[in-house]
Amino acid sequence: MVEALRQxxxxxxxxxxxxxxxxxxxxxxxxxxxxxxxxxxxxxxSNFPALLGALPRExxxxxxxxxxxxxxxxxxxxxxxxxxxxxxPMTNSPDDARRAVRAAKYPPLGRRSFGPFRAARYGTxxxxxxxxxxxxxxxxxxxxxxxxxxxxxEILAIEGVDAVFMGPNDxxxxxxxPGQELRGDASQWSAFARTPEVLDLCGHVLERxxxxxxxxxxxxxxxxxxxxxxxRGASFVTFGSDFLFLRRGAELLCGFGAAK
Numbered sequence: 448m449v450e451a452l453r454q455x456x457x458x459x460x461x462x463x464x465x466x467x468x469x470x471x472x473x474x475x476x477x478x479x480x481x482x483x484x485x486x487x488x489x490x491x492x493s494n495f496p497a498l499l500g501a502l503p504r505e506x507x508x509x510x511x512x513x514x515x516x517x518x519x520x521x522x523x524x525x526x527x528x529x530x531x532x533x534x535x536p537m538t539n540s541p542d543d544a545r546r547a548v549r550a551a552k553y554p555p556l557g558r559r560s561f562g563p564f565r566a567a568r569y570g571t572x573x574x575x576x577x578x579x580x581x582x583x584x585x586x587x588x589x590x591x592x593x594x595x596x597x598x599x600x601e602i603l604a605i606e607g608v609d610a611v612f613m614g615p616n617d618x619x620x621x622x623x624x625p626g627q628e629l630r631g632d633a634s635q636w637s638a639f640a641r642t643p644e645v646l647d648l649c650g651h652v653l654e655r656x657x658x659x660x661x662x663x664x665x666x667x668x669x670x671x672x673x674x675x676x677x678x679r680g681a682s683f684v685t686f687g688s689d690f691l692f693l694r695r696g697a698e699l700l701c702g703f704g705a706a707k
Contacts, residue, residue, distance in 0.1 A: 448480070448509045448531040448585045452610050452662040452682050458673060459511070461688035462498070463488030469689045470501040480509035482685060485521075486536050492521065496528055496565070511587070517543055522550035523559055529566035532585035534612055539592035541601045548607035551586040553577075556607040585609040587664065591617035596648045603659040610682065611656055612664035613649045616640045622648075641668055653680060 451457060459480035462473055465488075473481055483490045483498060490498065490512075499510055509531040514521040517535050525533055535547040549557045566584075567576040576583070586607060590596050591614035602608060619640030649665060656663035662682035667673025673686040697703060 448511075449582050449609050451479070451509065452532075452585055452587075452664075455662065455682035456677060457509075457683035458677070459508070459683060459685045460692075461488075461685060463490065464689050465489035465491065465494045465498070466689075467497055467501045470498040471503070473689055474502040474508060478508045480511055480531070480683065482511045482513055482534055484513050484688075485515045486513050492524065495525075499528060499530065511585075513589070517547055517550075519546075519550040522547065523562075526551060526559065526580075526584050527562055527564040527566055529563075530584060532587055532609075534587045534589055536589045536614070537591050537617075538588035538602070539590065539595040541605060544588050544602045544605045544608055547586060547588055548605060551584070552581050552607045556581055581607075587612050589614050590652060592621045593618060593648060594621075596652050599652050599655045600659070603655060603661050608661065610662040610664060611652060612683075613652060613666070615645050615649060615666065618648065619645045650679075 457479040459482055460473065460476070460478050462470055462481050462483045464470075470483075481502075483495065485491060485495070495512070502508065502510060511532040511534050512525050512530050513534040513536055514525060517538060522533050522535065533551060538544050538547055551557060551559060553559045553561070563573070563576055563580070566580075567573045587610040588602065588608055589612045590599065590602070595602065596618060599611070603611070619642060622644060653663045653665075657680055663680070664683040664685070665676045665681050667676060667684050667686040670686050673684040676684045
């Protein structure tokens with residue numbers, strides 16, 4: 448996946464349901480990648496292998512997972528299952544990024560423990576997997592703090608970080624002054640915090656990533672917004688999720704008002 452991120456133009460979506468059928472259906476849609484969310488949704492370590500197996504073999508999107516936290520075991524384990532990338536949340540300092548590299552990359556870049564399990568086809572493909580393991584699965588760090596965004600060059604300089612992805616909602620929270628509240632458009636699930644200040648800071652990170660030749664990713668508040676970020680130079684963008692598509696589909700097809 449690392450090479451695909453460098454080539455750019457990737458559109459993805461989020462998977463939050465712990466459902467084989469939902470994962471299978473999302474895999475049949477023409478997304479370039481899917482992000483299974485263990486941080487905020489139903490997906491967990493125990494049910495994830497079945498969800499990964501639900502993706503169609505004939506044309507499977509890249510499988511990326513956001514682990515619950517920047518934890519060595521969880522990142523190791525997900526890569527051993529054969530995911531194409533990990534999206535590590537709250538990577539808000541150089542030390543956070545180094546910790547993620549330590550978990551995600553084999554030596555000499557990191558200290559990922561040997562045991563690729565499903566990733567190496569249960570030991571039958573070790574000779575093909577191990578030499579290129581550090582280049583096959585992408586380490587994507589998620590920036591969710593204004594300090595990290597303003598000092599992104601420090602994170603971009605760390606070898607082993609394959610891409611940067613913005614978390615604009617938590618980024619907005621980090622920019623609040625004492626007693627201040629966000630008052631954006633809460634009707635848009637992933638757009639309520641998109642103030643000009645937040646978007647300017649995301650744009651700053653995009654420019655620094657381009658200068659460092661590191662792929663930049665963003666989440667779109669709408670499909671038009673997602674496409675605009677791709678046109679602006681983002682390498683990969685997400686829009687929507689299984690639960691958003693289910694809700695909006697019912698509202699559109701049944702003529703319901705917005706779900707309460």
